[in-house]
Amino acid sequence: MRFLTLIFGTVGSGKTAELLKIISKIQEHNSRSHANGKLKFKVFKPEMETRSESEIIASRNGQTFKEATPVKTVRDLSRQLVENPDIVIIDECQFFETGPGNSPRAFTALVSELLVTDKKVIICGLIQNCYGGKFEILSSLCPLADEIINPHTTCACGQVASRSQRLQIGYPTPLSDPIFVVDNSANHDLGYSYEPRCNDCFELPEQAHPNLLLFRKAIGQIKE
Ligand SMILES: [Zn+2]
Numbered sequence: 001m002r003f004l005t006l007i008f009g010t011v012g013s014g015k016t017a018e019l020l021k022i023i024s025k026i027q028e029h030n031s032r033s034h035a036n037g038k039l040k041f042k043v044f045k046p047e048m049e050t051r052s053e054s055e056i057i058a059s060r061n062g063q064t065f066k067e068a069t070p071v072k073t074v075r076d077l078s079r080q081l082v083e084n085p086d087i088v089i090i091d092e093c094q095f096f097e098t099g100p101g102n103s104p105r106a107f108t109a110l111v112s113e114l115l116v117t118d119k120k121v122i123i124c125g126l127i128q129n130c131y132g133g134k135f136e137i138l139s140s141l142c143p144l145a146d147e148i149i150n151p152h153t154t155c156a157c158g159q160v161a162s163r164s165q166r167l168q169i170g171y172p173t174p175l176s177d178p179i180f181v182v183d184n185s186a187n188h189d190l191g192y193s194y195e196p197r198c199n200d201c202f203e204l205p206e207q208a209h210p211n212l213l214l215f216r217k218a219i220g221q222i223k224e
Contacts, residue, residue: 046095073101104136161196
């Protein structure tokens with residue numbers, strides 16, 4: 001039976017933990033089913049998401065799934081579906097909106113095709129970018145969803161966090177910065193980090209803080 005599950009939340013909200021919970025339920029089902037009753041599933045993640053090693057999906061609380069298939073584009077993902085899994089699971093879907101071979105339309109078309117052929121599809125990622133705007137993939141799939149899982153964490157002030165703030169050396173990045181800055185070690189070296197924030201604490205600066213400007217000049221990220 002077709003069934004579309006969407007999992008989204010801010011950075012640090014526990015959405016990856018929710019995804020891993022679903023995967024472990026499928027594994028548990030398979031471990032106690034005989035051959036005919038087993039569910040074939042396949043897990044994908046974008047190759048540019050490099051918070052963890054390429055085949056590993058890791059939550060911040062230390063749980064992992066080690067057999068994800070890294071794919072660069074929507075077409076690569078589609079090619080990998082020849083094994084005809086019953087359940088297709090895709091993590092960090094927002095990265096399929098950007099780069100050559102990717103677009104929200106190509107991604108959502110693939111999801112629609114899978115649903116028409118009675119697959120279960122589980123998609124996890126961000127619905128909102130670090131400037132409070134929407135990511136297209138999850139925004140446009142919401143009306144098709146059979147189930148939405150939307151975990152929350154708290155802001156440092158104690159209120160519910162519903163925004164993902166991007167920081168560089170502790171200062172919010174300005175609106176003129178690109179939306180996509182991958183959460184990987186090279187960018188951690190440039191001082192980037194993400195923080196869950198509530199509506200009161202979320203900041204949208206037009207310009208970089210003077211200290212951030214000095215830092216960017218010092219490391220050559222911007223010219224004098
Ligand atoms: Zn707050």
